[in-house]
Amino acid sequence: MxxxxxxxxxxxxxxxxxxxxxxxxxxxxxxxxxxxxxxSLSNSIINLGVKDQYMDALNQLGFSFEILAEQEGxxxxxxxxxxxxxxxxxxxxxxxxxxxxxxxxxxxxxxxxxxxxxxxxxxxxxxxxxxxxxxxxxxxxxxxxxxxxxxxxxxxxxxxxxxxxxxxxxxxxxxxxxxxxxxxxxxxxxxxxxxxxxxxxxxxxxxxxxxxxxxxxxxxxxxxxxxxxxxxxxxxxxxxxxxxxxxxxxxxxxxxxxxxxxxxxxxxxxxxxxxxxxxxxxxxxxxxxxxxxxxxxxxxxxxxxxxxxxxxxxxxxxxxxxxxxxxxxxxxxxxxxxxxxxxxxxxxxxxxxxxxxxxxxxxxxxxxxxxxxxxxxxxxxxxxxxxxxxxxxxxxxxxxxxxxxxxxxxxxxxxxxxxxxxxxxxGITQRRWVVVSNPGLCDLITKWLGTDAWIREVDLLLGLREHVENKELQLEWRTVRRVNKIRLVEFIEAMTGMKVSPDAMFDVQIKRIHEYKRQLLNILGIIHRYDCIKNMKDSERKRVVPRVCIIGGKAAPGYEMAKKIIKLCHSVGEKINSDPDIGDLLKLIFIPDYNVSVAELVIPGSDLSQHISTAGHEASGTGSMKFLINGCLLLATADGSTLEIIDEIGEENMFICGAKIHEVAMMRENGEAPKLPLELVHVLRMVRDGYFGHEEYFKPLCDSIESAGDFYLLGHDFPSYLEAQAAADKAFVDQETWTKMSILSTAGSGKFSSDRTIxxxxxxxxxxxxxxxxx
Ligand code: RUG
Structure with missing residues (x-):
């Protein structure tokens, strides 16, 4: 083929x-x-405009296009x-x-x-x-x-x-x-x-x-x-x-x-x-x-x-x-x-x-x-x-x-x-990141805009704003997203053997592992969530929004701290995922061997995605743009291109947290030794005390925050990060509001097409x- x-x-x-x-x-x-x-296969037949012909031909030969396409490395x-x-x-x-x-x-x-x-x-x-x-x-x-x-x-x-x-x-x-x-x-x-x-x-x-x-x-x-x-x-x-x-x-x-x-x-x-x-x-x-x-x-x-x-x-x-x-x-x-x-x-x-x-x-x-x-x-x-x-x-x-x-x-x-x-x-290309990887959403957008011209003229996505209150669109939008989540559930099971519920909020951070990208902040936040759930009464647990936290990314082979972060993610995941007391309320999954085709599968099935670099450290960031156009809400710091995303879709449709770029610069200039919030001290204590095992191996991670100056300001940003997470929980409960925010994210994503950049x-x-x- x-x-x-x-x-x-x-x-x-x-x-x-x-x-x-x-x-x-x-x-x-x-x-x-x-x-x-x-x-290249799917992308090529779509760009050549021959997808339907190939699908028909393969059907006649008794092959499934999807299964064939997955054979490609x-x-x-x-x-x-x-x-x-x-x-x-x-x-x-x-x-x-x-x-x-x-x-x-x-x-x-x-x-x-x-x-x-x-x-x-x-x-x-x-x-x-x-x-x-x-x-x-x-x-x-x-x-x-x-x-x-x-x-x-x-x-x-x-x-x-x-x-x-x-x-x-x-x-x-x-x-x-x-x-x-x-x-x-x-x-x-x-x-x-x-x-x-x-x-x-x-x-x-x-x-x-x-x-x-x-x-x-x-x-x-x-x-x-x-x-x-x-x-x-x-x-x-x-x-x-x-x-x-x-x-x-x-x-x-x-x-x-x-x-x-x-x-x-x-x-x-x-x-x-x-x-x-x-x-x-x-x-x-x-x-x-x-x-x-x-x-x-x-x-x-x-x-x-x-x-x-x-x-x-x-x-x-x-x-x-x-x-x-x-x-x-x-x-x-x-x-x-x-x-x-x-x-x-x-x-x-x-x-x-x-x-x-x-x-x-x-x-x-x-x-x-x-x-x-x-x-x-x-x-x-x-x-x-x-x-x-x-x-x-x-x-x-x-x-x-x-x-x-x-x-x-x-x-x-x-x-x-x-x-x-x-x-x-x-910018990112809407061909690869929607048309190829999220055909359901692609068809839905085309249906509601009445044209597929947005595939070349992405600003037309703005037209979705007119329909955001339409209940029918909202329902169809949720259905498409649900199908994508179920596909992701199957993928997670195939990759990790873990069964997760598509009813949970899928909270995703996939990118290279770097201290400045702060996967550590995410994991410490997950430990905090776990600890809170453990200490809740049954009546309170009923109000918890179930989460599946997904992390994926590679560490450079010689980058020790990044490798420790990967190990911590696994150790914390093992503990939480096997805790019968927690059940479906919280899961932590690490997706191995993150690459472009994994991203094509994970992004369409995500509800929330995290882009939480210490402000001033991410030159732009493009992962956020792929999530945005797919209608996934962003939990992000005011860094790199996120500042322009805020301008396009409005802060009310996102969950923004953390110090601003000029505040980070000021804190660093003043050499302020940040006072760590108590919740964070408690979480770090759990890691140090071996709650997740390997306490010696994880020590440098805790030290980087507690005794080595916390260069990436996890301590400073932790409270506002937790607030943003709480706001995301609250919004997710009201699925109608969430869906509108999701539609508005896609609608406002046009500026972040590589067509505009080029x-x-x-x-x-x-x-x-x-x-x-x-x-
Ligand atoms: O870290 C940056 C990202 O913020 C940016 O979006 C991307 C594309 O411009 O480039 C990344 N980057 C930077 N990759 N390598 C470097 C080397 O400094």
Whole structure:
């Protein structure tokens, strides 16, 4: 079935590429080291508009589409929000007919599989290519040599002094194309992923030494460059392999982009009018240096010409909120792997620091803060500084994030170039997150809006507001949600063996496990709830709203505190779930191996979802948007894009808690030692006293709140978190009110579509226009 869908995809993909070639519009190239695509089958047949035909054909053959679709594994070439964002943006770029391409790495091992043994996380490799990948087209003839190491020599060529890089190693980058179909359009764009293969050239040299076995082993080493995705989503340890991955993918992509441009242009005069390059965080920022190197060293443009081109074509989106999270690369490492690039970085930095001196005089503090080179025991290259210096646009991912960039992370740069800084609030695609994953709700929305046009024009969802008081809609809405909950109940039973009741409120927190995302606050709140229920009289218990608390997410393999949080969740769950005194009043479920397809199943069946990062720590957050559009109510802190969600749907339709961003900043500045609320002290005592076992193992979690300064302010936010939870209970009792809040959540979610984000980027950052291939 996949192969027959692939045929349709290839036809459209081919037509689209031919059409782009003929029209020669300005193209966007989206560079990202991570793409979290998930499954492709359902999404493809829906976007191609052939779902009904395939369903009929399969029925005739005696197969169920749903069962078949579940056989597909996830393409998990990314860690979390940043990677899923790039996947959503590719869907919007295709649907909105933009002439765009994505570039990334074809990792042989995607994000690790999470296996839980006795409550502890273990990591297993995700060899997703084991049974082949029907969605990719191997392009053996599209390959480029990528060079590493070696030396730079000064030569006199054609009357000019030139730098010539004599590389020490060459690896071949082979293209694998992944068609990305738009919805309601023939346009099918390309995600080109590079795989590393040994280079023929390199081959000859090695075999020449006569050491046959080692020559073969060396060849295999080349392939390791694209073998594995780094599983840490925000710490960069200056590892050589990571740097090799970054350069490998940008070098191949830049060669490919320049080759395509040169196919139809004889000079670089129009390069900036035809090409826009988007850097998804700093991971691909070596592309800047590579473009300059190729233009100067290989295409023989002057430095000034190359520099002007680079400044015109690159834009950069940052996803980071704290300066410590910014990527740095040791100078020695870069210098040995890419000696010519290091020279270029020094040249850029020289001109930049001269400009700074002109502007601010000899302000050495400022110069050392802003320099691309960080001086110190280990000299580092600050990739964000390099990106800001060259890119014409620097985007944050929410309004609040931009404020943080201006006032904290990039304050000096904002003072220098205020015009460069903008934000494009993130979004998610309604195709994947409603049409594919919640067909019942999709049909219901279409019925009440009288059109399915909202699938391309998401603002039409606002029309649901008109019907919010309609009892028939409310009933149908509840029925659809109930069916989704029953599907989730079955999934939970299959995954964990636990039977839960669909009458309970399903309270969900699924995302990467991080201290700042505060799954710990959630678990401590659950312990508090458990303790309260245990101490209630029978008459009081009757008023308790039954809850099924669901937590899911992966911890980076080396992140000890996050792993302890996972274990605590299991230990608390074991205690509560096996307590006969509690029954269906409270359950705590950990869903293992959270990924895109698990999210597609869990989100439509959720009543309440939690997004409770310490204010100021979440750049945007996109999980909340997926829940919102599916009519799940949000319990959230006023952080990242939640602030804009409040503007769209109103605080009265959400449960907001916790310190605000400026309050967190003030508390931290004053160094206030927070006085912990008694309820929290009691809950922590239960953990410390071994109520859930493993007291020594959990001690650092309790210490982080009680004796290590409570950096993430769980103590401060605990009372208001409990209040928000109580308000959610109260609202849930009145199912009519709850349903209205749910409908209003969906109705107000239009702003958080990636179509809006991409429309903004296209108009304000990339300067590209739609280029629609005729049907
Ligand atoms: O943590 C951020 C999220 O807030 C954001 O929604 C997402 C997409 O913009 O990116 C996440 N992120 C940040 N992923 N990696 C980083 C590295 O700092």
């Amino acid at each position: 996949a192969h027959s869908v692939r045929d349709r995809l290839i036809e459209r993909w081919h037509d689209t590429q031919q059409f782009f070639k003929k029209k020669d519009p300005k193209r966007l190239y989206y560079l990202s080291l991570e793409f979290l695509m998930g499954r 996830d393409a998990a070439l990314g860690n979390g929000g940043l990677a899923r964002l790039s996947a959503c943006q590719m869907d919007s770029l295709a649907t909105m007919d933009f002439p765009a391409w994505g570039y990334g790495l074809r990792y042989q091992y995607g994000l690790f599989r999470q296996v839980i043994l006795d409550g502890f996380q273990h990591e297993q490799p995700d060899y997703w290519l084991n049974f082949g990948n029907p969605w990719e087209i191997e392009r053996v003839h599209v390959s480029y040599a990528v060079k590493f190491y070696g030396t730079v020599e000064e030569k006199h060529l054609n009357g000019k002094n030139c730098k010539v890089w004599i590389p020490g190693e060459t690896v071949e980058a082979v293209a694998y194309d992944n068609p990305i179909p738009g919805y309601g359009t023939r346009n099918t764009i390309n995600l080109r992923l590079w795989a590393a293969k040994p280079s023929g050239q390199y081959d000859m040299e090695s075999f020449g030494t006569g050491d046959y076995i080692n020559a073969i082993i060396d060849r295999q080493k080349a392939e390791t460059i694209s073998s594995v995705l780094y599983p840490d989503d925000r710490s960069y340890q200056g590892k050589e392999l990571r740097l090799k991955q970054q350069y490998f993918f940008v070098s191949a992509s830049v060669q490919d982009i320049i080759r395509r441009f040169k196919d139809s242009h004889s000079s670089f005069d129009k390069f900036h009018e035809k090409v826009a390059l988007q850097l998804n965080d700093t991971h691909p920022s070596l592309a800047i240096v590579e473009v300059i190197r190729v233009l100067v060293d290989e295409e023989h443009l002057s430095w000034k010409e190359a520099w002007d081109i680079a400044c015109n074509i690159f834009s950069y989106t940052t996803h980071t909120v704290v300066p410590e999270g910014l990527e740095k690369i040791p100078v020695d490492l870069l210098g040995s792997l890419l000696p010519r690039h290091l020279q270029i970085i020094y040249d850029i930095n020289f001109s930049f620091t001269e400009e700074l001196k002109q502007r601010f005089g000899l302000d050495y503090d400022r110069l050392s803060r802003m320099s691309i080179i960080e001086e110190g025991a280990v000299k580092n290259i600050r990739m964000a500084n390099l990106s800001i210096v060259v890119c014409h646009n620097v985007n944050g991912v929410s309004r609040a994030h931009l404020d943080t960039l201006k006032s904290k992370v990039f304050k000096d740069f904002y003072e220098l170039w205020p015009q460069k800084f903008h934000h494009k609030t993130n 429309g903004d980027y296209a108009a304000e950052t990339w300067g590209i226009e739609p280029c629609r291939c005729p049907f």
